[in-house]
Amino acid sequence: MVLLAKKNEGYQNLIKISSVLKSKSKAGLKEKWLKSYHRGLIAITPGASGYIETLLQHDQLEEAREAAKQLKHIFGEGHVYIALQPFQQDESLAGKLRDVSQSTDIPLVATGDVHYINREDKMAYTCLKAIKAGKQLSEIEEDRGEKHFKSFDEMFEWYRDDRELLTRTVEIADRCEVDLNLGQTKLPSYPTPDQSTADQFFYRVCAEGMKQRKIASNDMYVKRLEYELSIIQKMNFSDYFLIVWDFMKYAHDKGIVTGPGRGSAAGSLVAYVLFITDVDPIRHGFFFERFLNPERISMPDIDIDFPDTRRDEIISYVKDKYGDMHVAQIVTFGTLAAKAALRDVGRVMGIDSKAADRLAKLIPSKPGTTLKEAVTASSELKTMLQQSEELRKVFQTALKVEGLPRHTSTHAAGVVLSEEPLTEVVPIQDGHEGVYLTQYAMNYLEDLGLKDGFLRAQKLNIN
Template identity: 55%
Template sequence: YYLKSSDEMEALFSHVEEAIYNTVEIAERCRVEIPFHINQLPKFPVPANETNDMYLRRVCEEGLQKRYGTPKEVHIKRLNHELNVISSMGFSDYFLIVWDFMKYAHENHILTGPGRGSAAGSLVSYVLEITDIDPIEYDLLFERFLNPERVTLPDIDIDFPDIRRDEMIRYVKDKYGQLRVAQIVTFGTLAAKAAIRDIARVMGLPPRDIDIFSKLIPSKLGITLKDAYEESQSLREFIQGNLLHERVFEIAKRVEGLPRHTSIHAAGVIMSQEPLTGSVAIQEGHNDVYVTQYPADALEELGLLKMDFLGLRNLTLLENIIKFIVKKTGTQIDLRNLPLQDEKTFQLLGRGDTTGVFQLESGGMRNVLRGLKPNEFEDIVAVNSLYRPGPMEQIPTFIESKHGKRKIEYLHPDLKPILERTYGVIVYQEQIMQIASKLAGFSLGEADLLRRAVSKKNRDILDQERKHFVQGCLQNGYDETSAEKIYDLIVRFANYGFNRSHAVAYSMIGYQLAYLKANYTLEFMTALLSSAIGNEDKIVQYIRETKRKGFHVLPPSLQRSGYNFQIEGNAIRYSLLSIRNIGMATVTALLEEREKKVFEDLFEFCLRMPSKFVTERNLEAFVWSGCFDDFGVSRTNLWKSLKGALEYANLARDLGDAVPKSKYVQGEELSFIEQLNKEKEALGFYLSSYPTAQYVKLAKELEIPSLAQAMRHKKKVQRAIVYITSVRVIRTKKLQKMAFITFCDQNDEMEAVLFPETYIHFSDKLQEGAIVLVDGMIELRNHKLQWIVNGLYPLEEMDVYEEKKDASVYVKLSSQYEKKLLNQVTKILFDYSGFAKVLIYYEKEHKMVQLSRSLSIHPSEECLGALREIVGEENVVVKI
């Protein structure tokens, strides 16, 4: 198919010339003009005797009284200013629409965020309870949000708990009409590898060749096929000389970047005064909410109102923590009125104990917090703003200034009131605006335009704005040299400055979570674990932290567990939904059946549950996760009884009480490790115990520290008994093999590295699931602790240890000053790690010294032979 020319069309339809003329006539009558940049804001329904401006003012004045009781002059003046700007720009309906759905959220106990973006700088937003940040208390600027000298639609983004976002979209759809509200389409485009794969498949390349073709494209974010061809010699060799490969590559380059599939914008919702079908193509979505067929940029060009309803996981987390607190203590937490000088909260932040704390939990951020030792809310706002590429380089200066290790200097004394809270560093965009207003006499609207202009780094604009700024400073009595230096300072930080309104709002969420973690730790960890359901890696991390904080995590229980993690006494009960192979439908059926009556045993469980949920795979997951421990039967015997239980349930469903109930199979128990591995299969990790648990006694006797103890001593040779969870082998630039491994003990996890010289000797010991004695040194690298491995030694079985735990190896040396000989002996002791203690007898000094238990050895023939070769046959004796 192709679009035929007019000549071809005339030839094809020459027998109906009238149709050709009529087609042209109809085409000439078709005229479509699409108006752009004309706002199509919905009208908010207001009382008959009021305009939208009047109604907004009345609602704001009521909110002002509610927020402040008796408002001060500064509040009244600021409110009047903002309302006048909003009215003059025609945005009163916008604010009323947002106020209305936020009112619905509050009335229906849907937690909303304290604010997001520059909207937190608006007093109107604050008194309407759209935001919870007082812009006057925190020195936030309205003009950063809505600038009468730069007319654009206001942009209020709202955070809701992620599980309740759909409820809010449903509300606006029901209020304004199904055809006036829609979610927004997004287009996924063909990236380099996807373009190759799709075209190669269409062109008939074998799957193996498609895989090779795709893998030859370097795995770099945003790489194009053109760049890949220039960068990869292997790719060029694969393409050149093969006509089919060349053809695939050429076509793939042409389709690269084109839309491949549609999805729905994560936050955007469009609202319109008229039915959307009059201005935009729409299609059916889910929950009876339509989806536009135009992306966000095109919709804004059409003047349609876009609002961002963002589903924030951390608000769901806050909601759940509060519910747990109420259930356990009866205390009702008001997030709006938390004390912002809570000592326990700042101690937690100063320790970097920020797992699960919004914006503050990365490794690098933890290190910054440990150095900063924040003691006021402003510290959190600043560090959230600075911890980004670019301004990050100012963090050491900020910390040193805070702790009085660096003198704070200002280019001019009048900068002090503006920069004092950030110790002389420009951190926020609003500070640039305040400098321009204070020194150059700019209105805040003009100052916002200056901020935007200088951030673009256009030389002509920079020079033009410099003249404007310096002239303003001169008119206000400042000297030219100071004005030039201050402008240079603004230019330097214009790209780095962060939106303070946004920083304050999001730091408030971080503080709220930190406060709850510090003061309600059990409730916090329970909610945090529930938030991670479906993410095994996160659950493992959070369970480790829970245990470190002294709380037990109980296995899932058939009689007591629910969908989520729950508080049980002073412990946390595991979630049924977090058992592998157990889905929502199975858990729902189980809980509904349990409501009627508790389950008495395995056989009754199989009989009462719907048969589609009682499969051998499901039952094995329940058994080995510990869910059936309530029956008082060992997991091994429960497992061996599954087949009989299923047969009994199938018969009893047909024949009823005529079928005698089966009995549990009794048999030999699986070993400790076998049962633990089965538990790991069911949960994804070890919960009830840990493979290294059987070596706790050994570690104590050999004075081997736990990982937590070892981590306290950097730059010191240490040993630990660990379980290897992952191994990744790479090649260096010199093509030598080295390895990165992860290992853990019962409570902690650590990353480690084996450099090439170590890898050569110990590569055969690198097995996932192996329990080893690791030897090496801990160092801080890239803000994380890392174990530099010197050696890995498999542990003997415990029964062998029991036999040899009292063994002693005596080594005789002529003198304690034979350092070279002693070093050779010590090296052998490291190479043959084990359980027998080692004693050195120094003949000249008539002295016997027992070496540290960390130097205990396995007295194998090979080990003893190596020692005798150094010190002599008669100078090594073993006593068992």
């Protein structure tokens, strides 16, 4: 089923539905979840592979009508549509869909069953299906109908007898208007042990740190601290520093080794007196403005090093303190690199493994080398491709799948925290050790107001 968000409420429900499917209901979305999260959504049947369509293909017309009525009951009048896709070239199914539409008073709409962009990408798409299934191309069932992204002219021709269905797509699109409020920080509030504000408690912790560093009576340090505190509090980052101070204190109390500090955070006296870093910025002549500049409104960036053998202890502590729905690790996507793309495509196409291996070995081992760069740099590779039509076909297909996501894993250096439950901001999925994983990669999270560097933990092992 295709679900579209009309407004922000619908978008947040999409986030919740996606999170449920990746954590609590992996076998499929149960009706109770759909009833809970239907508000603000427009539902469209997906096409030939949909539930209603499958019932119709098995001549279960009455059951299909009841299923359509149930969707209408859940989402409401004007929020459910039945997709009609003549390019699937199944006139029997199209006729039955028209029947269901008429009998249930659910309008038809034109949609595209898009699996790849261009018509000529079909081979690459089929190869990806074979790679995922661990099969050869000959074992993959041929897709029925056209799956590419159709041009306006193509859609106009396919729907020449149903132009109102095309108009309806525009009407639906005009109803969808979501404001993501990008760039608004959503950090959690630090729970102070007394009833003081974060600013008040932050000041006291810094003052105590000055005493512990034995610099409380030095006017130069006092003035620098007051300056930094004024900037931090003006930019509303007191909670951020307290959160970092708190889990660093936990690490020190538990005997977990931490790095001395690196990057621009070494320019902060506040970070030094909070024992977040061990670098005295005044002694070394480091500038605070490189770390936090009031002229440039952006989140502070504190990179912290922990032993990778004890990193999970810190994450577990943060999760327990702020709640498992407010803390998550970050997903990362492994992609098909040049050599892997060649080997995988060659395997599913059934070419000789030695030839595929020889082809892959001609790709330079330099990280990040692309297939285009390799064929430009290697005359031997170019000659080999010129001599074999089969290998050229493998290479051209590999060019299309190179760089596409192949698997997900957990980012080794990032945890996000949120004031709101994460499912109000970002979709999540099961992780490990009871800590959720974001479904969005790191480069999107800060746009959503989630700071991604609270526990940017690198390897810090002592042998």
